[in-house]
Amino acid sequence: MATKLTYFDLRGLGECIRYLLKYAGITFEDVRVTFEEWPKFKPSMPFGQMPLYEEKGKTATQSIAIARYIAKKAKLVGKNDWEDLEIDAIVDTVNDIRQKIAQYYFESNAEQKENLKGTLFKDTIPYYFERLENIAKENSGYMAVGRLTWADFYFAAVISVLNHFAGTDLLKDRPNLQTVKSRVESLPAVKKWIDVRPKTDF
Amino acid sequence: MATKLTYFDLRGLGECIRYLLKYAGITFEDVRVTFEEWPKFKPSMPFGQMPLYEEKGKTATQSIAIARYIAKKAKLVGKNDWEDLEIDAIVDTVNDIRQKIAQYYFESNAEQKENLKGTLFKDTIPYYFERLENIAKENSGYMAVGRLTWADFYFAAVISVLNHFAGTDLLKDRPNLQTVKSRVESLPAVKKWIDVRPKTDF
Known part of the structure; x- marks a missing residue:
């Protein structure tokens, strides 16, 4: 199961996560939902929102929470x-x-x-x-x-x-x-x- | 230098931090700024906002960030x-x-x-x-x-x-x-x- 980030075809709230994944050297699927496709996708999102992050079959929402999580892998967090x-x-x-x-x-x-x-x-x-x-x-x-x-x-x-x-x-x-x-x-x-x-x- | 939480005389965004400090057994000054005093205090706040948390002479803002920090002391965070x-x-x-x-x-x-x-x-x-x-x-x-x-x-x-x-x-x-x-x-x-x-x- 590949690591995957699902977001609009925008930088928006997804780009910080993409930067961090790239910096951390984590290979991921950069899935981009078009505005035409969005109404079909929206009900499958936990609170009707993106980005959605997927890793080892588990999913998580909230862009800042996801960014913090990737930052730990990338060693871009605090010393204490x-x-x-x-x-x-x-x-x-x-x-x-x-x-x-x-x-x-x-x-x-x-x-x-x-x-x-x-x-x-x-x-x-x-x-x-x-x-x-x-x-x-x-x-x-x-x-x-x-x-x-x-x-x-x-x-x-x-x-x-x-x-x-x-x-x-x-x-x-x-x-x-x-x-x-x-x-x-x-x-x-x-x-x-x-x-x-x-x-x-x- | 006492640990101190400065906020309005409200539960608002301060109460989660107060709960966590109490649960963690951390003694703190519960400083409450009245609405009358607030215009005088506001310019001294980093982004004109409260709560402000003080510990060992250092200060921090943002209620959720402060709550996460106290939660680590209280061992109320994740296992991984x-x-x-x-x-x-x-x-x-x-x-x-x-x-x-x-x-x-x-x-x-x-x-x-x-x-x-x-x-x-x-x-x-x-x-x-x-x-x-x-x-x-x-x-x-x-x-x-x-x-x-x-x-x-x-x-x-x-x-x-x-x-x-x-x-x-x-x-x-x-x-x-x-x-x-x-x-x-x-x-x-x-x-x-x-x-x-x-x-x-x-």
């Missing part, structure tokens, strides 16, 4: 429980701002979307990215504990999606966050994957 | 990495439905709130709680891996808040989820805490 807490906390913080930007992007009501846009671009994005930049600076160009961990993978994978959602380069004038992203994307296994992966908007 | 993945995934799933119900509760626009209410009570809540009940049944009255873990603590602490937000007993006719909640609340250290803790709406 406090370091893991620092890594987990920054991942959840990046997820917070990801959710806020995604909520704006997927809002279908035009008036409501305009309302969200104002607060998001004037307050929320500057607030979060100023603080994230400071954290990356304090950690010498990493998101946590001053060295490469899966928090960097999560940030690098998510930011390219968020740039598309926001319609702007969120890392402009944020040199330390740019360093985080380019470090992950320059890792040979990740770089090789980026060169060959299916091209999608986000 | 796959079990931890199962626990993490169900915690994140409970957090998903928590966020949806909280979004409804805190929506200030009356029309928007009415819109959210329809979908939430007709579709989202029945969908999630049917599946969570099945998971609790499969796990013999626990949320994961068939025995007591911090996923049970998270569920028990969050559900009493969600019942208030939803204005209804979300566990009605869900006997296995009721078992999860009552098991946690019956643990001597947790029961003792519940008896003496400050009384708040949620």
